[in-house]
Amino acid sequence: MRKLFVLLALLIAPLLYAQSGTAFNIPKANLIQPAELNKIITTKVATQPLILQIGSRMMFEQAHIPGSEYIGAGSQGSGIEALKARVASSKKNQAIVLYCGCCPWGRCPNVAPAFNALQSLGFTNVKVLYLEQDFGTNWIGNGYAVAR
């Protein structure tokens, strides 16, 4: 029986390791769906969230969410430093939406490190845009607002 548990642990450990630090670890409560964010940005609400793209500049310059800012890849140290610098003067309850959409959700290397960085800085109102496949498919493909 003990051998069975050891074997199972050995099998499960790589899977858990592979998923740690990935988008799968972001709590559901911290996700925002594309339709919901599109509704927010297209509605004349006085306080809009700070929307930050933490993927690729080339992707951002081709198409991005109106009002969003390019920061840098969340998987890279330079991107995280740029993110920290951008929010340095923000209040901890500032509404922030992070998005990338470079890859299918479970394989995006950028959103989880960026989310974790803001969490560790004490930001309490951070959402991550859930893009199941990528930005092209789940945002532009759905006809949501785009700036180029």
Next chain:
Amino acid sequence: MRLRAKFHCILAGLILLASFATVSAQTSLKPSLIGRRAPEILRPDFNKQTISLAKLRGRVVLLNFWASWCGPCLKEMPRFDELARQYGEKKFAVVGISIDDDQASALKAVERMNIHYPVAMGDVKLGNAYGGVLGVPITYLIDENGVIRARFEGEIETKVIEAKIKELIKH
């Protein structure tokens, strides 16, 4: 015996779970550029040699958009390098275009993986010309006349891309 049966069930479940976690993303063909002439690339690669699709006419070209921080991209690239070796430079060529912000990161990845095919940096103009590179990896197959024959989004299974390459080389 019952314990063994349970173990086998759990093992099968875990293998299935692992396959969902690691097997490639779907591939999809976007018809918009299929059958059209591939937009010219014309830019220096990391060895300062000019990449030109016009110069590659007569060969089937695999054009791959990638990023150094993209896991599926890094899994594919050594396979593409192997395909380039396998099919030889007379009939087949691979070209990589990085969507990284900086060349240093892309170059480091190329060197780490020991990639032999030409790789250059992308830009907005090129992304737009190819119908929007709004996710990576994206791979195009271009026939010997410079016409786009296939577009794949996400990591491609080797057997899928190889079958298409063979089809185009024979054609």
